[in-house]
Amino acid sequence: MSIEEEPCSDVIPVSPSGQILELIIHSTWGDQNYVGLNGLELWNTKGEIIKISSISSKDFKENKLDPRSKLRNIVNGNYNTSDDIHTWMAELGKRKSKITLEFERVQSIAMVRVWNYNRNRVHAKRGVKHLEMRLDQKVNLYLR
Numbered sequence: 706m707s708i709e710e711e712p713c714s715d716v717i718p719v720s721p722s723g724q725i726l727e728l729i730i731h732s733t734w735g736d737q738n739y740v741g742l743n744g745l746e747l748w749n750t751k752g753e754i755i756k757i758s759s760i761s762s763k764d765f766k767e768n769k770l771d772p773r774s775k776l777r778n779i780v781n782g783n784y785n786t787s788d789d790i791h792t793w794m795a796e797l798g799k800r801k802s803k804i805t806l807e808f809e810r811v812q813s814i815a816m817v818r819v820w821n822y823n824r825n826r827v828h829a830k831r832g833v834k835h836l837e838m839r840l841d842q843k844v845n846l847y848l849r
Contacts, residue, residue, distance in 0.1 A: 720750050720813040723841035728804040731835035733797065740802070741773075741794035741822030741831040744784035748816040758809045764802035765795040776804060784820035792822060794831060814840065819848065 726747075733740050747755040760776045768774040773794040783791035821832035838846040 718845055720815050721840045721843070721845045722811055722813045723843075724808050724811045725841055726806045726808070726814075727837075727839040727842070728806070729837040729839065730797075730802045730804070730833050731837060732833075733830060734832050734834045735830035736797070736828075738797055739794055739831045740797045740833060741792060741824070741828075742779050742833060743786060743792050743820035743822055744781070745779050745806075745820070746784065746816075746818040747812075747814055750813045750815045752815070755812050755814070756809045757806050759807045760804065762802070762804045764798060765804065779804070780806070784818075787824045789824065792824060794822065814845075817846065 728745070730740055749755050757780045760780060762776060765776065766774070767776060772778075773789050773792060776793060778791060778793040781791060786792065817838070819833070819836065823829060823832065833848075836846075836848045837844060838848075
């Protein structure tokens with residue numbers, strides 16, 4: 706079932722709570738081979754940055770020889786950059802691919818900031834265009 710076919714609640718959650726956040730990448734801005742992000746920042750209702758205990762993906766494989774493939778780069782704190790060492794980029798295999806982040810404890814999310822891939826103009830098409838966020842398997846946000 707695609708995101709357009711899923712039943713949608715009329716109520717937008719104000720501060721959804723959970724411990725497992727899934728990022729489902731539906732498409733890029735045009736690159737058919739690679740996808741990238743500079744980062745993801747999350748704050749709780751107290752204004753504190755949410756700490757990530759683990760980040761993983763079955764769809765994106767890390768390559769020890771390529772520092773850009775490290776999923777940890779998505780939450781490394783260096784977001785306003787075009788330096789490959791601090792950005793995340795991976796081969797785009799399937800149409801939809803998932804990254805799973807686990808918080809240290811259950812959190813109520815107040816704010817999300819997505820830093821899209823911006824190495825340069827040539828590679829800007831590698832940025833994420835359609836992103837779905839699921840908190841504890843419930844759709845909370847779909848960015849188009």
